[in-house]
Amino acid sequence: MKQFVKLVTALFLTINLNAVNIQDAPSDFVREMPKQGVIVSYYDAVKDAKKAVVNISTQKTVKQADIREQMPFFNDPLFREFFKGFGDVVPQDRIQRSLGSGVIVSSDGYIITNSHVVDGADEITVTLAGDSTTEHKAKLIGTDPKSDVAVIKIEQKNLPFIQFANSNKVREGDVVFAIGNPFGVGETITSGIVSALNKSGVGINAYENYIQTDASINPGNSGGALVDSRGALVGINTAIISRSGGNVGIGFAIPSNMAKSIATSLVKDGVVKRGYLGVSIGDINADAKDFYQNKNGALVMDVQSGSPAAKAGLKRGDLIIEIDSKPVLDASDLRNRIGMMVPNTNISIKYIRDKKTIVTNATLVTLDDEKVVTTNGNFKLFKGLKVKEADGSIVVVEVEKGSNADKKGFRINDMIIQVENMPVATLDDLKKALGAYKGKKRVFVQRNSNVMMVICD
Numbered sequence: 001m002k003q004f005v006k007l008v009t010a011l012f013l014t015i016n017l018n019a020v021n022i023q024d025a026p027s028d029f030v031r032e033m034p035k036q037g038v039i040v041s042y043y044d045a046v047k048d049a050k051k052a053v054v055n056i057s058t059q060k061t062v063k064q065a066d067i068r069e070q071m072p073f074f075n076d077p078l079f080r081e082f083f084k085g086f087g088d089v090v091p092q093d094r095i096q097r098s099l100g101s102g103v104i105v106s107s108d109g110y111i112i113t114n115s116h117v118v119d120g121a122d123e124i125t126v127t128l129a130g131d132s133t134t135e136h137k138a139k140l141i142g143t144d145p146k147s148d149v150a151v152i153k154i155e156q157k158n159l160p161f162i163q164f165a166n167s168n169k170v171r172e173g174d175v176v177f178a179i180g181n182p183f184g185v186g187e188t189i190t191s192g193i194v195s196a197l198n199k200s201g202v203g204i205n206a207y208e209n210y211i212q213t214d215a216s217i218n219p220g221n222s223g224g225a226l227v228d229s230r231g232a233l234v235g236i237n238t239a240i241i242s243r244s245g246g247n248v249g250i251g252f253a254i255p256s257n258m259a260k261s262i263a264t265s266l267v268k269d270g271v272v273k274r275g276y277l278g279v280s281i282g283d284i285n286a287d288a289k290d291f292y293q294n295k296n297g298a299l300v301m302d303v304q305s306g307s308p309a310a311k312a313g314l315k316r317g318d319l320i321i322e323i324d325s326k327p328v329l330d331a332s333d334l335r336n337r338i339g340m341m342v343p344n345t346n347i348s349i350k351y352i353r354d355k356k357t358i359v360t361n362a363t364l365v366t367l368d369d370e371k372v373v374t375t376n377g378n379f380k381l382f383k384g385l386k387v388k389e390a391d392g393s394i395v396v397v398e399v400e401k402g403s404n405a406d407k408k409g410f411r412i413n414d415m416i417i418q419v420e421n422m423p424v425a426t427l428d429d430l431k432k433a434l435g436a437y438k439g440k441k442r443v444f445v446q447r448n449s450n451v452m453m454v455i456c457d
Contacts, residue, residue, distance in 0.1 A: 042229060046177055046189055049231040051129050052104040052162040053224055055181040056113055056138070056152075058121035059097045101180035101224030102126065102152065103233065104161045105263065109154040112263050113223030114238050115143040118150050120411070126154050129187055142266030145413035146206040146339070146395075148238050149254060149262040150223075162225060165232035167255035170194055170211060178215040178237055178251070180224025190216035192249075194234075199252060200332030203446070204239050206393055206415065209336045210252035211235045217251035226253040235259070261340060275341035275364030278307020279314060280425045281331040288319075292352050297321040298334040300351075302426055304389070312349060312362035321357075322350035338364065381434065381443070381456055385410055389427045393417070408454045411447065418444040 034040050100117030104110070111126065118124055124138040136154040143150040174194045182188050192215030199210040213226060217237050226235035235253030242248045265272045280302040289295055300318040303309050314320075320328050324347055328334045341347070343366035350359050384403020387394050396414040399405050416424060419433035420442055434441065443454050 042175075042177065042191070045229050045231045046179065046227065047231075048160065049162055049177075049225060049227045049233070050179050050187060050189060051160040053129060053179045053187070054102045054104060054111060055127045055132070055186070056100045056102045056111075056117055056223065057097065057125045057127075058100070058118055058123065060120045060122045099181060099184045099220045100222045101220065101237070103223070103225045103236065104159050105164075105260075107157065107159050107161055109156045109159055110141070110263075110267060111138070111152050111154065112236060112259055113150050113152060114236065115145045115148045115150040117223045118143065118152060119145070124152055126152070128159075132186060142270045142272075144262050144266060144272045147254065147258065147262055147272075148205045149236065149259055149266070151263050151266045162227070162233045163231075164256050164260055165228055165230070165234045167211065167234050167257045170197065170228070170234050170255070172197060174234075175229045176213055176215055176234060177227050177229075178213065178217050178221060178224060178253075179227065180217075180221035180237060182216070182218035182220045184220050188221075192216070195250075198329070198333075200330070200336065202239075202241075202252065203451075204252070206395075207258075207336050207339045208332060209255060209258060210238070211255055213251050213253060214249040215251065216249075217253075221251075258340065273343055274339045274367040275343050275345055276308070276367040277338050277362060277364060278304035278309040279320075280304075281320070281334055283330045284319065292319045293355070294319060294321055294352060296327060296329050297352070298328050298331040302428070304426070308362040308364055312360045314349070314351065314360070314362075315353070317353070319352040320349060321352060322348075324348050325350075339367075343367075381405075381430075382408055382410065382454075387416065387427075387430075394424060394427065394430055408456075409452070410445070410454075413447075415446045416443060417446050417451070 098117070100113060102111040102113035102117070105112050118140060121140070124140060126136045126138045127134065128136070136156060138152040138154050141151040141153050172194050176192060176194055178190045178192070180188060192213050194211060195214050196212040199212050200208040202208055202210065211226065211234065215226070217240050221237045222239070224237045225233055226237055228234050233256045235255055236259045237251065237253050239252045240248070241250040262272055279300050281298040282301050284292065284297060284299050288299065297319040300314055300316055300320065302316055303314055320334060322328060323334065323337055341364055343364055346361060346363045348359060348361055350357060382403070382405035384400030385396065385405035386398035388397050394416040396410055396412055396416070399410045399412060416430065418424060419430065420437050422429070422433040422436065424430045424433050439457070441456050443456050445452050445454060
């Protein structure tokens, strides 16, 4: 009986497998071993690239908070005698040091690194590969915190420099190497593959289009090189996702094409001049995909008055599906592409409205030309803080030294993203959110990959 059951079961499974047309892989494969006496190595791929990767050390002065400012009762006569001498100590500033990496991109000493590596540094020192004892003072050429790219320069000639790959031609599965200075141990090379492309929405920077890799990227690798199996630069290592702070196989690199474009602008102008369309945008959910009968696109949530988008006729609820005949994948894709265009660029926009497909044109303006708002005016936020509206974010453009905003820890290029439970993406959002809550309010601010909370009255 058991034999009969087994036979019937086997026959049933065979019929079912045939019914679903399961395909077997070819069985005529061959396993090969390396040739006798031959070492499989990528030495030739990385030997020149590693010479162009430098170690960067920075130091900056961090102002210590005065306890007497934080605790007003120290100046109350009732408590002054009790705490006599305790609050008379003058706070001493401390020196904060950090390490990172950089990539030499020209023989005369221009180096690309991450903005967060040199952020706020009073002094930047570079040591070259193979010579850890000689320090070179570096000059900051420019930073772009929105993309986390910075350029520094050392006064040296005939330096080894790296060649750029076209990151648009990188594919998942490509073998890559991360070169840098992890944990300050010195020159280190790790290997892996490209795990994914065009990663956005990670929440690290305003403009995200990362190459994801499982090549080990650890603290100190930031600003180092991600190279392909030829030794050409495909990306600038910038961040990891990790609960422990160490590598877990999820690292991100800024594509070389983006890094090159931004670095060129920083060297030429000292700043990155971005195009500005003037829309607040969001992604479409499953219901919206059915409604618009489109799987991809960026949904217009708001249009800035007088902006290029307004002049082009865009309205809230429009779904932008193409820019210059190239499909728009989502809100991050649109933000990245507009942000990488220079002002005065004329673009073609295809969008869906009322189930009709419409094409219009817009000429981008300069993002820096948008109005700057002092928040302690109509917005009643912090004294000494000025912000402006960028595409989908509110950016700090000025912090008055010694002001309340300065004491709260605000820095230029911080992004205000939420007030209490209300996300904010425009100046109107900020004004409404601040007016919706009485008394003290929690304000959430994003700086690079970190989010901090401050309290305002």
